[in-house]
Amino acid sequence: GQNIDQPTEMTATEGAIVQINCTYQTSGFNGLFWYQQHAGEAPTFLSYNVLDGLEEKGRFSSFLSRSKGYSYLLLKELQMKDSASYLCAVRWPGGGADGLTFGKGTHLIIQP
Amino acid sequence: DAMVIQNPRYQVTQFGKPVTLSCSQTLNHNVMYWYQQKSSQAPKLLFHYYDKDFNNEADTPDNFQSRRPNTSFCFLDIRSPGLGDAAMYLCATSKQGRGEKLFFGSGTQLSVL
Numbered sequence: 147g148q149n150i151d152q153p154t155e156m157t158a159t160e161g162a163i164v165q166i167n168c169t170y171q172t173s174g175f176n177g178l179f180w181y182q183q184h185a186g187e188a189p190t191f192l193s194y195n196v197l198d199g200l201e202e203k204g205r206f207s208s209f210l211s212r213s214k215g216y217s218y219l220l221l222k223e224l225q226m227k228d229s230a231s232y233l234c235a236v237r238w239p240g241g242g243a244d245g246l247t248f249g250k251g252t253h254l255i256i257q258p
Numbered sequence: 259d260a261m262v263i264q265n266p267r268y269q270v271t272q273f274g275k276p277v278t279l280s281c282s283q284t285l286n287h288n289v290m291y292w293y294q295q296k297s298s299q300a301p302k303l304l305f306h307y308y309d310k311d312f313n314n315e316a317d318t319p320d321n322f323q324s325r326r327p328n329t330s331f332c333f334l335d336i337r338s339p340g341l342g343d344a345a346m347y348l349c350a351t352s353k354q355g356r357g358e359k360l361f362f363g364s365g366t367q368l369s370v371l
Contacts, residue, residue, distance in 0.1 A: 188364050
């Protein structure tokens with residue numbers, strides 16, 4: 147089966163930096179997504195990696211190593227509004243026409 | 259703005275009473291998905307439409323059905339909701355082709371009494 151692992155919960159301080167890790171074992175790989183989900187709301191797209199390396203987008207960066215089955219999401223200059231769940235999702239050939247398999251998400255708590 | 263719209267935002271139904279959730283999109287995307295998400299769990303793909311072609315996930319219960327009368331609309335029918343079907347139901351769309359991100363609606367939170 148497909149397996150995507152992320153920490154269940156993390157706590158960080160406003161203004162600091164936090165790294166959320168994701169490891170995956172899937173039958174093939176067609177890209178990895180990070181989504182942000184506030185409580186009771188739909189996931190919103192943050193980043194997409196299909197090649198190895200770092201993708202930077204403002205305060206958020208995402209890294210991928212396909213050989214290690216590993217990705218991380220880096221959040222800088224944390225703000226209180228960044229308190230949310232962060233979902234790692236992998237697209238793989240059997241995942242149903244562009245469908246994604248999601249991890250359970252990492253609940254990030256930002257403290258003042 | 260082009261978007262994915264789900265109605266209603268909150269739906270309460272009774273045990274065993276059929277319920278329909280709706281989704282519409284103005285993005286003209288040809289792929290539409292229904293995900294089920296229970297509290298603190300990953301969204302789970304129930305099925306998707308690739309244009310008019312319906313694709314059911316192997317472990318989706320028969321109790322869940324879907325209709326897509328045209329490109330813009332997609333419905334999720336739960337024929338006999340059980341207590342275990344209480345969840346957030348997320349509709350999403352994407353353009354054809356790999357690497358395209360999913361656009362999600364705001365979801366419908368279903369409660370079963």
